Amino acid sequence: MADILVVDDEAKMRHILSIMLGLKGHRVDEAGDGVAALERVREKRYDLLIVDLKMPRMDGLTFMRHAQELDPTYPVIFITAFGSVESAVEAMSHGAVDYLTKPFEEHRILLSVEKALKVSRIM
Amino acid sequence: MKSPGIHMRFLVSVWAMILVIVVLLGTVGGQVAETFMRERFQEHMGTLARYLALNAELGVILEDREMLERLCKNLLQEQDVMAVTVSKALNEKPLVQLKKMRFAPSLPQVEHAVMLSSRLEENLIYETNAGDAANEKPLGTVTIHYSRAGIDELIDGMKSRFFFIIIGVALFFSACFYWISRSLVSPLKRLVNAATEVARKGDLNVKVDGGNLPETRILADSFREMLLSLAQSRADLDRTYQEMLRQQALAELGKFSMMVAHEIKNPLGIIRGSLDVLKKPDLPRDMQATMVSYMENELGRLNRLVEDFLRFARPRSPHFEPTDLNALLKDTIDRFALEMEDASRRIALDVPPGPLWGEVDGDMMAQALRNVVKNALEAAAPEGKVWISSRTLNGHCRIVVRDEGPGIPKEARDRIFEPFYTTKSQGTGLGLALVLRILQQHGGSAELLNLEKGGGGFRLVFPVKHKKDENGATERGK
Numbered sequence: 223m224a225d226i227l228v229v230d231d232e233a234k235m236r237h238i239l240s241i242m243l244g245l246k247g248h249r250v251d252e253a254g255d256g257v258a259a260l261e262r263v264r265e266k267r268y269d270l271l272i273v274d275l276k277m278p279r280m281d282g283l284t285f286m287r288h289a290q291e292l293d294p295t296y297p298v299i300f301i302t303a304f305g306s307v308e309s310a311v312e313a314m315s316h317g318a319v320d321y322l323t324k325p326f327e328e329h330r331i332l333l334s335v336e337k338a339l340k341v342s343r344i345m
Numbered sequence: 346m347k348s349p350g351i352h353m354r355f356l357v358s359v360w361a362m363i364l365v366i367v368v369l370l371g372t373v374g375g376q377v378a379e380t381f382m383r384e385r386f387q388e389h390m391g392t393l394a395r396y397l398a399l400n401a402e403l404g405v406i407l408e409d410r411e412m413l414e415r416l417c418k419n420l421l422q423e424q425d426v427m428a429v430t431v432s433k434a435l436n437e438k439p440l441v442q443l444k445k446m447r448f449a450p451s452l453p454q455v456e457h458a459v460m461l462s463s464r465l466e467e468n469l470i471y472e473t474n475a476g477d478a479a480n481e482k483p484l485g486t487v488t489i490h491y492s493r494a495g496i497d498e499l500i501d502g503m504k505s506r507f508f509f510i511i512i513g514v515a516l517f518f519s520a521c522f523y524w525i526s527r528s529l530v531s532p533l534k535r536l537v538n539a540a541t542e543v544a545r546k547g548d549l550n551v552k553v554d555g556g557n558l559p560e561t562r563i564l565a566d567s568f569r570e571m572l573l574s575l576a577q578s579r580a581d582l583d584r585t586y587q588e589m590l591r592q593q594a595l596a597e598l599g600k601f602s603m604m605v606a607h608e609i610k611n612p613l614g615i616i617r618g619s620l621d622v623l624k625k626p627d628l629p630r631d632m633q634a635t636m637v638s639y640m641e642n643e644l645g646r647l648n649r650l651v652e653d654f655l656r657f658a659r660p661r662s663p664h665f666e667p668t669d670l671n672a673l674l675k676d677t678i679d680r681f682a683l684e685m686e687d688a689s690r691r692i693a694l695d696v697p698p699g700p701l702w703g704e705v706d707g708d709m710m711a712q713a714l715r716n717v718v719k720n721a722l723e724a725a726a727p728e729g730k731v732w733i734s735s736r737t738l739n740g741h742c743r744i745v746v747r748d749e750g751p752g753i754p755k756e757a758r759d760r761i762f763e764p765f766y767t768t769k770s771q772g773t774g775l776g777l778a779l780v781l782r783i784l785q786q787h788g789g790s791a792e793l794l795n796l797e798k799g800g801g802g803f804r805l806v807f808p809v810k811h812k813k814d815e816n817g818a819t820e821r822g823k
Binding site for chain 1: 603606607608609610611613614615616617618619621622625632635636639642643769771
């Protein structure tokens with residue numbers, strides 16, 4: 223049971239992720255871009271952030287930097303349609319826990335979420 | 346006025362020089378020769394008079410007219426002698442006077458005193474006694490009237506010969522200089538012609554003849570070398586350009602692949618996720634329906650994407666026909682109202698009443714309008730307004746679409762019409778590229794408006810009447 227924020231400009235994707243994670247018993251909030259997500263993060267401490275890399279107004283990496291200013295241990299999983307090695311390396315070097323490219327299988331994201339939550343609990 | 350070339354300048358200066366020299370030499374030489382001849386002539390007449398005086402001594406003493414007449418007749422055979430007179434004293438009746446027919450009293454004359462020959466000889470031997478001789482009274486006087494007609498004729502003849510010789514010499518040297526100048530200048534001219542040909546046609550295989558002067562041959566050789574190195578660098582440039590084109594094509598392909606990956610993988614992600622959710626047992630019916638509609642939507646999105654690509658990759662030629670542009674605009678907005686609930690509330694249309702007829706391809710123009718309006722609606726989302734206006738001016742239709750969005754970032758303004766360039770997180774970057782191409786195919790243009798009050802804006806301008814001959818030119822659009 224964890225509080226998770228899903229940040230993606232694709233509303234349907236957000237919805238699907240909420241259903242998947244909700245069925246696992248997590249509480250899920252949604253945000254359409256980095257700016258809206260930052261407002262949520264300032265209001266509430268989440269256990270995990272699932273963030274799309276490419277979004278309007280504020281992209282995923284910028285949002286993560288701002289979120290980590292509030293709490294440097296914020297675990298972040300990046301999801302993106304850009305499947306390049308460079309973007310994965312960049313995301314991981316900025317402190318992301320995992321990096322998934324769309325389309326991903328349900329068990330892959332759930333596994334990644336469990337792993338990230340376990341790490342954050344230890345910390 | 347065109348300034349004269351080397352050849353002309355050279356010739357003119359040489360001709361002027363020859364003329365000055367020849368005229369100067371001719372005039373001075375002629376004068377000297379004339380003076381010399383006239384002096385000689387005068388001397389000759391004096392000599393004749395002296396000899397007559399010498400020979401007439403005895404005749405005068407004896408007053409032998411017959412003898413004197415013989416002497417005079419002999420003298421009259423000289424062509425220039427017109428009259429010969431021998432007299433004892435000046436005021437007396439002459440002993441002998443012989444005249445030619447052409448005699449006139451005004452003719453010039455020479456006189457000589459007839460002296461006693463013994464006195465004369467003495468005078469010649471004892472020059473110091475010349476004073477005594479002068480005191481001697483002469484026996485008589487001889488007078489020779491002569492005509493200058495002969496010498497004048499001679500001098501005139503000489504002058505005219507001189508004149509013709511001078512002209513001949515001047516012409517000869519002019520011809521020489523003309524030939525020299527031409528041989529100097531003609532290789533230069535050929536070089537100039539070759540250079541002009543290179544400049545005008547870009548033909549680097551021009552043949553250059555350096556003529557037979559060493560300097561011009563060196564110049565021609567240098568010119569040939571220059572052409573050779575020019576051809577070499579052009580080949581290098583062509584190679585570099587080809588390489589650059591290849592790199593550019595690869596870069597375009599890279600951009601294209603990135604965009605395809607993003608635009609295809611997003612709907613695929615949603616479809617995949619929906620399927621995963623659908624597979625769950627005991628899923629409520631309404632959620633099942635939602636997931637199915639998600640999949641349907643995303644499949645439609647993928648299909649539209651492919652259609653967009655095809656439309657962009659294989660553009661068709663516009664089919665021009667009279668179209669009511671105002672109706673076209675209203676129709677475009679009505680379609681948005683069907684797709685988006687708030688579209689009709691957010692769009693403000695400002696068009697003149699009545700139809701606005703223009704020769705356009707209705708489908709293509711509608712596509713362009715849809716892309717621009719969609720762009721504006723997305724930029725001004727969620728609540729911002731979009732203003733659309735149409736006007737005709739000088740045979741051109743002008744459609745302006747403005748929005749309340751944040752406007753186009755400065756760094757994107759130059760690239761906004763490039764294919765695959767997008768500032769949005771979703772989008773192919775083909776929408777505005779297609780707009781520009783459609784407008785260009787209609788002989789018009791699409792411009793980004795620089796709005797001082799903020800917000801974005803586009804202006805589409807195209808001729809109301811399609812010109813047939815413009816078709817070829819406008820086909821060249823993107």
